[in-house]
Each structure stands twice: as C-alpha cells, then as structure tokens.
Amino acid sequence: MNISVMNAQTAAVKTAQAPNAGKVFDKTLTNTEKEFVSLVEAMPADKFGFAPTAGKFDGVRTFALEAKHAAFVLNEISSAMLGEKNPSTTGPSENGPENLTSKEQIVKYVKDAFAYAHKAVATLTNANLMGETVDPFDPKGKRTRVDSAGILMWHTFDHYGQMVEYARMNGIVPPASQ
Numbered sequence: 001m002n003i004s005v006m007n008a009q010t011a012a013v014k015t016a017q018a019p020n021a022g023k024v025f026d027k028t029l030t031n032t033e034k035e036f037v038s039l040v041e042a043m044p045a046d047k048f049g050f051a052p053t054a055g056k057f058d059g060v061r062t063f064a065l066e067a068k069h070a071a072f073v074l075n076e077i078s079s080a081m082l083g084e085k086n087p088s089t090t091g092p093s094e095n096g097p098e099n100l101t102s103k104e105q106i107v108k109y110v111k112d113a114f115a116y117a118h119k120a121v122a123t124l125t126n127a128n129l130m131g132e133t134v135d136p137f138d139p140k141g142k143r144t145r146v147d148s149a150g151i152l153m154w155h156t157f158d159h160y161g162q163m164v165e166y167a168r169m170n171g172i173v174p175p176a177s178q
Contacts, residue, residue, distance in 0.1 A: 018126060019126075020125070020126065021124040021125055021126045021128075021129055021146075022121055022122050022123065022124040022125060025121040025124055025149045025152075026118060026121050026122065028153055029114070029117055029118060029121055029152060029153065030118075032152070032153050032156050032157065032160075033114040033117075035160060035174075035175075035176045036070065036110070036114075036156055036157075036160050037107070037110060037111060037114065038174075038175035038176065039160065039163055039164065039167060039174050039175060039176070040067045040106065040107055040110050040163075041107055041175075042167065042172055042174065042175050043063055043103075043163075043166075043167055043170070043172060044170075044172070045102070045103035047063060047166075047170045047172075048062065048063050048064040048067075048103055048106065049062050049063070049064060050062060050063050050166055050169070050170060051063070051166070052165075052166070052169060060162075061095065061162075063163055063166045063167075064101070064103075064106055065095045065096075066159045066162055066163045066166070067106050067109075067110055067159075067163065068095050068096030068097070068100060068106060068109060068110075069094055069095045069096060069159060070110070070113075070155065070156050070159040070160070071088075071096055071109050071110045071112075071113035071114075072086075072088050072094055072095065072096040072113070073094065073151070073155050073156075074113040074114060074116065074117045074152060074156065075087055075088045075113050075116055075117075076088075076094075076136045076137075077117070077120070077136060077148050077151050077152055077155075078113075078116045078117045078119065078120035078152070079116075079120075079136070080133050080134045080135065080136040080143070080148060081120040081121075081123065081133055081145060081148050081149070082119065082120050082123065083133065083134075086136075087112075087116060088113075096109060097109070117152050120148075120149075120152075121149055121152070123145075124145055124146075124149060128145055129144065129145050129146040129149075130144050130145070130146060131144065131145055132144055132145075133145060133148065164177075
C-alpha cells in the first residue's frame with residue numbers, strides 16, 4: 001500500500017475518533033444544569049430570601065441572589081462566547097435582574113441562562129477552543145473559548161456549594177444527595 005494512502009487513512013481514522021469539543025462541554029454543562037436547577041427547584045419559595053446570620057455571614061447573598069448571580073454569569077460568559085449582548089436586563093449588579101423576585105421567575109431565569117449556555121458551547125469545535133473572545137470581566141482583555149467554557153461549570157458549582165449549605169440549613173436535602 002502506498003505510504004501517502006496509509007497516512008491519509010490514519011488521519012481520517014484519528015479525525016473520526018476525535019471527540020467533538022462542543023459535545024464534550026455540552027455533556028458537562030448538562031450535568032451541571034441538572035444538579036443546579038434541581039436544587040433551585042427543591043428550595044421552598046418561602047426560603048428563597050434565606051441567608052445565614054450566625055457566624056461570619058455579614059453581607060452574603062440570599063439563596064435567590066446566589067441563583068440569580070450564577071445565572072447572570074452564565075449569560076455573561078455565554079454572550080461573550082457568542083459575540084452577543086448579555087440577554088439579562090440588569091443594572092450594574094452581578095445579581096441578575098432586580099425585578100425577578102418570585103421562585104417561578106428565578107427558576108425560569110436560571111433555566112433560560114442554561115439554555116443560552118448550551119447555545120454557546122454548541123459553537124465550540126476542536127479547532128476553535130484556543131481562539132480568543134472578549135473577556136466580559138475585562139473589556140480590554142481576551143479570554144480563550146476553552147477558559148470561558150470552564151467558567152460556565154466551575155463558577156456555577158462554586159455557588160451551588162453555597163446554596164447546598166443554605167438548603168441543608170433549612171432542612172432540605174439536595175436532590176443530588178438523595
């Protein structure tokens with residue numbers, strides 16, 4: 001067999017077997033979404049305003065603000081990845097729209113933010129992961145797509161951990177722990 005034919009066949013096999021970046025990140029985002037949304041839905045509406053007060057908790061976000069903040073950042077990162085304006089209508093706060101106060105409104109906002117994040121990770125390819133987009137936290141800076149995709153997960157789980165504590169302090173076992 002001709003060496004160039006063998007090299008072409010080997011390259012074709014490697015390409016066919018290479019995982020698709022968008023699908024890999026989408027799967028991870030789906031797992032993040034499942035845990036986060038189920039926790040937001042599990043917290044009773046009358047506990048959305050809960051924030052601990054005993055100990056060193058001055059100025060911490062309430063459960064509702066934790067959820068809205070995480071959703072706001074999902075939108076902020078996703079919009080940068082897509083080259084679009086953040087769909088959140090909010091003021092200078094990173095806590096999401098102030099007019100969203102009910103559990104139903106906040107759950108919808110969170111779900112919509114995850115849908116937007118799925119749209120953003122769907123644009124990822126193996127070839128563009130190291131490409132740069134605007135850094136939404138530094139308008140003069142740039143951020144690689146792979147870094148932005150990672151933030152979608154780790155930042156959400158940072159706040160998920162805090163929200164788990166809030167839920168447990170109110171006698172709610174997180175769905176992921178059941």
